[in-house]
Amino acid sequence: MKALFLNGPNLNLLGTREPGIYGRTTLADIEKAVSIQAKTTKTTVVFRQSNLEGELVTWIQKAKSERFGVIILNAGGYTHTSVAIRDAIKASGTPTIEIHLSNVNAREEFRKHSMIAPVCVGSICGFGAGSYTLGLEAALSLK
């Protein structure tokens, strides 16, 4: 199975960005941990990050033709605003799992609403970097 991990805006800053909320683990550290986990499960993982909404939309659109069986998506701030990402997930035909490092339900009111949750298979939040490894586990459970 091929799994596509997509990361939205500001997630390139993990490690130094609000460490009290997001921890000190970098996105590269997370990618390393997930890649080790993937090896033991014969899964290929590809990590991408963009601060641009349209680039995320294009990657979601192409996921099927790139032969990804699943998308694990941390859309960052676009989670709460993006009709375009929601529409892309719906159109993609690729099962998508929503993930967040922080517990978005325990933060500001505006983070409690996810534009993408209704078009995702399910959501994982609040486990820090562990949300990514749990995301892969959830992806494997879909088979």
Ligand code: DQA
């Ligand atoms: C986040 C939560 C979002 O509300 C926020 O805008 C982010 C990160 C998380 O992983 O906890 O950028 O997606």
